[in-house]
Amino acid sequence: MIVALAKGLALTFKTLFRPRITLQYPEEKKVMYERWRGRPYLTKGEDGQELCIACGICARGCPAQCIKITGGKREDNSRYPVKFELDIGRCIFCSYCTQSCPKDAIKMSHAYELATEDKNKMLLSKEVLLERPE
């Protein structure tokens, strides 16, 4: 009994002086690894316009089929997505979309706080996707 108590106390004291590995979430946030795959976002060019040309490669290759795109043409004949929707509730964060995009127009962010009680909020519009979350 005494031996077991001494062993327990020894373990407690040993652990007491080890560096802390837990975080006081949500006040403290974890810094994610560079290659962490969080919520995808759409990138913009220097002119502030989306780089996406609505080619649809990402949507066709998405294993979860969570991307829907409606393409259109600007006055200068360049193509752009009139509508770009991503259902983050279905996304499996595989990054296939970013790897297949010929324009680097879609990338994975480090955002991981995606929980919501409203399912409709999981359908991300182009406007939401164009804001990089961090």
Ligand code: SF4
């Ligand atoms: S990360 Fe994967 S599942 Fe998510 S949108 Fe891209 S291709 Fe689809």
Ligand code: SF4
């Ligand atoms: S994000 Fe890239 S792959 Fe997807 S439609 Fe736009 S340009 Fe094509």
